[in-house]
Amino acid sequence: MPLIAVTKERYAGETRVAVTPDAIKKLVGMGLSVVVEAGAGVTASISDAEYSAVGAAIAPDLVSTLKDADVLLKVRKPTDDEIAALKPGTVVVGLFNPHQDPALVGALAAKGATAYAMEFVPRITRAQVMDALSSQANLAGYRSVIEAAEAYGRAMPMMMTAAGTIAPAKVFVMGAGVAGLQAIATARRLGAVVSATDVRPAAKEQVESLGAKFIAVEDEEFKAAETAAGYAKEMSPEYRAKQAALVSDHIRKQDIVITTALIPGRPAPRLVSGEQVASMKSGSVIVDLAVEQGGNVEGSRIDEVALVGGVKIVGIGNLPGRIAADASSLYARNLLAFVGLMVGKDGQFTPDVDDEILNAARITRGGAVVHDALKVA
Numbered sequence: 001m002p003l004i005a006v007t008k009e010r011y012a013g014e015t016r017v018a019v020t021p022d023a024i025k026k027l028v029g030m031g032l033s034v035v036v037e038a039g040a041g042v043t044a045s046i047s048d049a050e051y052s053a054v055g056a057a058i059a060p061d062l063v064s065t066l067k068d069a070d071v072l073l074k075v076r077k078p079t080d081d082e083i084a085a086l087k088p089g090t091v092v093v094g095l096f097n098p099h100q101d102p103a104l105v106g107a108l109a110a111k112g113a114t115a116y117a118m119e120f121v122p123r124i125t126r127a128q129v130m131d132a133l134s135s136q137a138n139l140a141g142y143r144s145v146i147e148a149a150e151a152y153g154r155a156m157p158m159m160m161t162a163a164g165t166i167a168p169a170k171v172f173v174m175g176a177g178v179a180g181l182q183a184i185a186t187a188r189r190l191g192a193v194v195s196a197t198d199v200r201p202a203a204k205e206q207v208e209s210l211g212a213k214f215i216a217v218e219d220e221e222f223k224a225a226e227t228a229a230g231y232a233k234e235m236s237p238e239y240r241a242k243q244a245a246l247v248s249d250h251i252r253k254q255d256i257v258i259t260t261a262l263i264p265g266r267p268a269p270r271l272v273s274g275e276q277v278a279s280m281k282s283g284s285v286i287v288d289l290a291v292e293q294g295g296n297v298e299g300s301r302i303d304e305v306a307l308v309g310g311v312k313i314v315g316i317g318n319l320p321g322r323i324a325a326d327a328s329s330l331y332a333r334n335l336l337a338f339v340g341l342m343v344g345k346d347g348q349f350t351p352d353v354d355d356e357i358l359n360a361a362r363i364t365r366g367g368a369v370v371h372d373a374l375k376v377a
Contacts (some may be wrong), residue, residue: 015043015324021045023332031347040087047100088112099265135330141182157191175260176203259296282310291315
């Protein structure tokens with residue numbers, strides 16, 4: 001019977017856990033056995049007793065958790081100690097940030113592990129339930145607004161009282177992907193006046209459907225700025241200059257700005273300059289969701305709230321980890337569906353080497369780096 005192992009997350013500040021009791025029930029139902037390192041779920045409000053109650057074995061330490069494991073499920077990258085404790089050929093699945101960590105990829109290959117990066121799960125219909133980037137970005141978008149509201153120090157909605165009226169906060173969301181759309185929806189629920197921008201024309205309808213105003217220079221070039229596959233086209237220097245001027249003027253009037261732009265395999269693009277930060281009034285707040293990838297905002301610093309001329313730049317990393325119970329629950333469902341691709345009806349671990357999802361996510365196998373995007377690194 002294949003053995004699934006779940007260890008504590010040892011990445012600094014990580015509070016999520018890879019597998020929840022509900023997911024373990026389903027793994028056991030698939031004919032798999034599960035071992036969980038003692039205390040693995042504590043920071044996500046899951047006790048060892050809850051794991052034991054659904055059929056998981058509890059191991060006292062890292063080495064005993066991994067000594068017989070066929071599969072290791074992780075949230076973040078495994079540590080050197082975890083890799084050293086693996087059997088050669090062990091399957092390792094998690095969010096590894098492989099573009100930025102070639103040393104990890106090399107270490108997994110050298111160990112002979114077959115590693116799958118959940119970041120590389122393709123965005124196709126069959127893989128939607130495995131899309132960990134989207135499940136976690138959704139929660140990050142929600143949490144970004146909560147962090148902004150806490151840092152802002154004023155009310156978000158309009159309030160009419162006998163003593164006078166409080167104006168609603170003006171919130172500007174830059175990027176209307178999964179995180180951005182959730183940030184828009186959350187800010188609207190809190191009563192803010194919300195606007196948003198995105199380089200994709202199709203985003204306008206999504207933004208407006210949530211009750212926010214779309215901010216863009218909507219000329220003929222913008223209307224043709226999306227490929228048939230749904231990707232943004234490169235815009236002309238003239239258009240970029242007009243859009244930058246519009247955005248700069250808009251930022252100046254905002255109380256809260258939330259930036260959400262990430263590009264897989266590359267540093268986060270700069271969306272807000274130091275000059276734009278300086279143009280905002282004292283007491284304004286900027287939340288940079290891309291701070292772990294270098295940041296969208298000039299002056300943002302990871303896990304800090306920087307005060308720049310009276311403007312707070314919130315650079316908290318791992319926002320999903322601030323709601324670890326829900327984030328772990330969604331991520332565990334992503335992993336459960338992914339592991340299901342590798343398990344046959346007889347409960348044996350028989351990954352289909354030709355499955356397009358497994359092929360897209362596989363980064364190491366047989367002692368080598370096998371993902372085309374990582375081979376050079």
